[in-house]
Amino acid sequence: MASVEKVIYISGAGRCGSTLLERILHSAENVTSVGELHCLWRLPAEAITCSCGNAFVADAHWRAILSAAGFDAATLAELRQLEDSVCHSGFIARHRFSIDSLRDDPRVQQFLELQFRLFDAIAEVDGSTVVVDSSKAGPRAWLMACDPRVKVLHLHRDPADVIVSWRSVKFDPGLGTAMKRMPIRGAALDWWKVDRLAALLARVHPVIRVDYRELCASPQTVVANVLAAMEIALAPGPQWTAPDAVQPGPDYHSLNGNPDRFDKGTLRIALREADWSRIARAERPLIRLTAGALRLLSPAGHKMARWS
Ligand SMILES: [Zn+2]
Incomplete structure (x- = not known):
């Protein structure tokens, strides 16, 4: 069986732009890129949606992966x-x-x-060496x-942008309904918890910090820096067709996450300003x-940038 060489784990608040980043990398x-992988065991199968559009329970690609991994119920x-x-945080704290x-x-x-x-199993079924997990x-x-x-x-995405995104109504074609609108307090807590845990992790372990705005402003440079910092050499790398556009990769079966993952055709990278x-x-x-x-609570976040 093939083995994965590297796994890129994307941490971040909900609505931080992880779908955009994983789609660039998947090219x-x-x-x-597999999206929010932890949905596989956290959610009942009927609540999982795949970016290919198939119902998860009937998705041959994921069936092949689970079978190659020897996974059952x-x-x-x-x-x-x-x-x-x-x-959970309590367990990490107890350690x-x-x-x-x-x-x-x-x-x-x-x-x-x-x-x-x-x-x-993902590496084997897809013939890849790097897997991106955007569980966040x-x-x-x-x-x-x-x-x-x-x-x-x-x-990292500015908390105002994240909260505004959570409070805006957005349709999810995977679920066939509007996405959940999180209360301000819940969205703030979600942002703070993941930011805090990442800042603490960065004290003891390399964490590459990417700013959503910087990623949108110069995607090619940021992605190249990130891959270099992770010592991941890709040949060929992401399929840029313009400084702000990528030709999506085939076999994209991304679980849950942002509805943008259902988009087909060229991926255009543009900053989405918070729509107040x-x-x-x-x-x-x-x-x-x-x-x-x-x-104010997150000054440590800025010390996280470790490009090497
Ligand atoms: Zn699929």
């Missing part, structure tokens, strides 16, 4: 159980935010071993960082205030 020949249930036991301590925990070892069976969850970044094959990337016009007037000051507080 490179040896890279497979019992394996997924085991992962779910392990997830509940190890993948005193130490990668060595986490790495020594047999439950973490089993959690990672099962997932690497899956990563290897903060505690998961810590667990993934325990394996030397994993490179952690934190995608879709936010109730009465809500705007509270969002500005909350975002301002979050920026």
